[in-house]
Amino acid sequence: MANFDILEDLKWRGAINQETDEDGLRKYLKEHDDLALYCGTDPTGDSLHIGHLIPFMILKRFQLAGYHPVIVIGGGTGTIGDPSGRKSERTLLSAEKLHQNEVALTKQMEKLFGTENFEIVNNAEWLDKLTLIDFLRDYGKHFQVNNMLNKDVVASRLENGISFTEFSYQILQAIDFNELNKNHGVQMQIGGSDQWGNITAGIDLIHKLQGPDRQAFGLTIPLMLKADGTKFGxxxxxxxxxxxxxxxxxxxxxxxxxxxxxxxxxxxxxxxxxxxxxxxxxxxxxxxxxxxxxxxxxxxxxxxxxxxxxxxxxxxxxxxxxxxxGDIKNLSVKQIEEGLKSAPAAQADSNVKNIVDFLVETKVEDSKRQAREDIKNGAIYINGDREQSIDFDVDPGKAFDGKYVIVRKGKKKYTLVTIK
The missing domain is CATH 1.10.240.10 (Tyrosyl-Transfer RNA Synthetase)
Known part of the structure; x- marks a missing residue:
C-alpha cells in the first residue's frame, strides 16, 4: 500500500470536510508508516446506527491501508454525554446501563474491525482517576471560556441554555486526545463535522502540554445529506x-x-x-x-x-x-416476520374458512364480489400458492406453525394475517 494515497482516495469519495493541517499530515504519511488515528463513541445506547457508521468507515479505510485505528469507548465522557446535535440536556444514564452499552458497542466494533492492527480503549481508564482539583489545575487553566463559547456546539445551545456539565465536555474530549497522543502513540482524531471544535480543542491542548511541534492532526467528515436535502441515516x-x-x-x-x-x-x-x-x-x-x-x-x-x-x-x-x-413456502416463521414486518397486517381466528369470507374479513378485499373476481382471475395467493377456486377453504393451521397466513394480491401486495 506504499503508493496508495489515502487522502486523495478520501477526497475522491467525498469523505473529507475539514483538515487541521493537510500539508503536515501528507508529510507525516510520506515519512512514517506508523500513523495511528482514533474516533470515539459514547455508550449512550447499546447499538450504533448507520449514521454513527460514517466516521468508522474512514477508520476502516485507514486500517485497510495499513495504518492503526483506535476506537475510544467513552465510559468516562458517556456519563455526561456529548451536547453535539442536541437542543436540550441529555438524560444521564446509570453506571450499570453505561457498562451494558460499553460491552455491546465493543462487540460491534470487534466485528467490524477484527482483532489485528486495531485496539479499543475506554476513556474511563484515565478520566475516572482525575480529581476535581487535577481537572481544574492541569487542564481547566488551558481553556479560555470565551473560546469555548465560540465553539459551534456550545454556541448553538446558548439560547436555550447549557449546563456546566455539558459545557465541559469539550475539555474531557481534549484530554482524551492528549492522553492518546502522549501514551498510545495516536497522531490523528477523526469525527463528524460537528466534532471540529472538540478536535481542535484537543490539538490545542496537546501543543500547550507537549510542545508546539508535537504531531497532532484532525479530520472531519461532511454532513451526509440525501438528494432531497434531508439528513441521511x-x-x-x-x-x-x-x-x-x-x-x-x-x-x-x-x-x-x-x-x-x-x-x-x-x-x-x-x-x-x-x-x-x-x-x-x-x-x-x-x-x-x-x-x-x-x-x-x-x-x-x-x-x-x-x-x-x-x-x-x-x-x-x-x-x-x-x-x-412469491415462493415463500420455504421461509421460516422468523424470516416471514422479518420480511413482512412493514407489510399490511390483519388478524383472523384459527377456524377453517372459505377464501372469499377470509379475504373480506381480513380486509384484503373490499367486497365479496371483488374477492370472487380476483380469485377467478388468478390474482390471489395463499401461503405462496395461487388459488383460483372460490370454494377453496383457508386452513390457518397448515403453514408457518399456524401463526400466520400470508396473502398476496397481484405481484407484490402482501398481507400478513396473524392467527389469534
Whole structure:
C-alpha cells in the first residue's frame, strides 16, 4: 500500500470536510508508516446506527491501508454525554446501563474491525482517576471560556441554555486526545463535522502540554445529506441499527437497495471498499439502465456483508428473492416476520374458512364480489400458492406453525394475517 494515497482516495469519495493541517499530515504519511488515528463513541445506547457508521468507515479505510485505528469507548465522557446535535440536556444514564452499552458497542466494533492492527480503549481508564482539583489545575487553566463559547456546539445551545456539565465536555474530549497522543502513540482524531471544535480543542491542548511541534492532526467528515436535502441515516421506520436484533439483516439490506439513483453512487464511494473503476462502472450502468438497479444491489450486498457478514447477507437475499418471486413456502416463521414486518397486517381466528369470507374479513378485499373476481382471475395467493377456486377453504393451521397466513394480491401486495 506504499503508493496508495489515502487522502486523495478520501477526497475522491467525498469523505473529507475539514483538515487541521493537510500539508503536515501528507508529510507525516510520506515519512512514517506508523500513523495511528482514533474516533470515539459514547455508550449512550447499546447499538450504533448507520449514521454513527460514517466516521468508522474512514477508520476502516485507514486500517485497510495499513495504518492503526483506535476506537475510544467513552465510559468516562458517556456519563455526561456529548451536547453535539442536541437542543436540550441529555438524560444521564446509570453506571450499570453505561457498562451494558460499553460491552455491546465493543462487540460491534470487534466485528467490524477484527482483532489485528486495531485496539479499543475506554476513556474511563484515565478520566475516572482525575480529581476535581487535577481537572481544574492541569487542564481547566488551558481553556479560555470565551473560546469555548465560540465553539459551534456550545454556541448553538446558548439560547436555550447549557449546563456546566455539558459545557465541559469539550475539555474531557481534549484530554482524551492528549492522553492518546502522549501514551498510545495516536497522531490523528477523526469525527463528524460537528466534532471540529472538540478536535481542535484537543490539538490545542496537546501543543500547550507537549510542545508546539508535537504531531497532532484532525479530520472531519461532511454532513451526509440525501438528494432531497434531508439528513441521511433513517428509514420510514426510524433509525437503521447495526444490531441485528434492532434492524434485521433483511431490513438493513432493503434500506440500501431502495436508495435513490441520485444518491447511490455517493453511497458506493462512501460505504463500500470497491475500487474507483468498479464504482465508475456501476455509475455508468445506473445512467444507462437505471431500471436494473445494479448499483443499488451492489451497495446493499457490500454494506450488509460488511456489517452482518456473509451469513447475514445470504439470509437477506434469500428473503428478498422469496418475496419477489412469491415462493415463500420455504421461509421460516422468523424470516416471514422479518420480511413482512412493514407489510399490511390483519388478524383472523384459527377456524377453517372459505377464501372469499377470509379475504373480506381480513380486509384484503373490499367486497365479496371483488374477492370472487380476483380469485377467478388468478390474482390471489395463499401461503405462496395461487388459488383460483372460490370454494377453496383457508386452513390457518397448515403453514408457518399456524401463526400466520400470508396473502398476496397481484405481484407484490402482501398481507400478513396473524392467527389469534
Amino acid at each position: 433513517k428509514s420510514a421506520g426510524g433509525a437503521v441499527w447495526l444490531d441485528p436484533e434492532k434492524t434485521s439483516p433483511y431490513e438493513f439490506y432493503q434500506f440500501w437497495i431502495n436508495q435513490d439513483d441520485r444518491d447511490v453512487v455517493k453511497y458506493l464511494k462512501y460505504f463500500t471498499f470497491l475500487s474507483h473503476e468498479e464504482i465508475d462502472t456501476l455509475d455508468e450502468a445506473t445512467k444507462k439502465e437505471p431500471w436494473k438497479r445494479a448499483a443499488q444491489k451492489k451497495l446493499a450486498e457490500e454494506v450488509t456483508k460488511f456489517v452482518h457478514g456473509e451469513a447475514g447477507l445470504k439470509e437477506a437475499q434469500m428473503i428478498t428473492d422469496a418475496l419477489f418471486s
